[in-house]
């Protein structure tokens with residue numbers, strides 16, 4: 001679609017170990033709208049980092065990848081092969097804010113060297129790099145004099161901002177952030193999320209942000225993708241996902257937010273998720289073993305991907321969730 005900067009089509013990633021194969025993500029398809037913020041939400045091991053690494057072309061050696069990725073109307077990856085144009089321009093097309101961002105700054109190098117090194121890796125001259133850095137730093141709340149500081153001279157929040165500046169100073173079209181706030185206290189967390197929104201708004205950079213916290217997704221994102229066990233189980237606008245969830249796992253995530261669940265009937269709903277079905281080895285629903293709404297069909301048949309306008313859900317019985325919340 002024309003208004004999409006990124007299209008991921010039938011993406012599957014497996015990891016090969018000595019005597020087994022581990023699933024990373026399976027047959028994942030979605031698009032990201034230009035100038036939006038999309039959050040990928042899922043618990044540990046759901047495949048968030050695998051998905052982001054596949055988009056960035058950063059998967060480890062033991063990964064096997066299939067499917068297609070289209071970026072800005074050009075194919076950048078098909079069946080594990082990334083285009084040369086993408087590999088040589090990556091940071092100017094899709095940049096990255098890593099998990100534990102602060103630890104990526106080398107303690108032995110001044111902040112200015114981090115900007116110069118990043119730019120020079122893409123054949124951008126030192127002067128251009130420093131000028132771009134000086135332009136970006138005030139926009140994200142940092143004085144340009146920090147270019148002469150070492151990382152140890154900065155607070156945690158300032159280091160986080162430097163890493164964000166490094167991701168955006170070459171003005172990429174898309175920035176991918178892997179759990180950008182998970183290591184931060186709540187006050188700093190909010191400031192960083194506000195900063196991502198400001199950059200999105202003022203510099204028109206599209207963001208794809210992963211998080212295990214649905215309240216972070218709800219605060220920062222326009223669109224939300226819910227990942228469970230390597231599958232997209234639900235995706236749609238923030239309003240659709242937060243106010244009208246259709247997948248039981250999304251409902252479970254929402255009912256687990258303390259401030260939400262203590263206020264309303266979600267607390268009762270959370271109790272329903274105490275049930276456990278035996279895992280069915282057949283090709284049933286990935287969420288079957290934890291689903292309070294599951295019936296025989298869910299243990300036997302992989303669910304269909306149901307689409308209602310822009311809201312998609314992978315479920316045999318999506319309206320059971322609606323009934324339990326709204327009736």
Ligand SMILES: Nc1ncnc2c1ncn2[C@@H]1O[C@H](COP(=O)(O)OP(=O)(O)OP(=O)(O)O)[C@@H](O)[C@H]1O
Nearest residue numbers: 015022023024043044045046047048049050051060
């Ligand atoms: N290099 C690897 N080799 C083998 N298995 C891997 C590798 N990287 C990830 N996996 C497996 O792939 C699955 C998805 O992992 P991934 O790290 O993408 O999840 P995640 O949602 O990012 O988790 P977290 O929030 O803990 O980072 C998990 O079962 C994980 O053990």
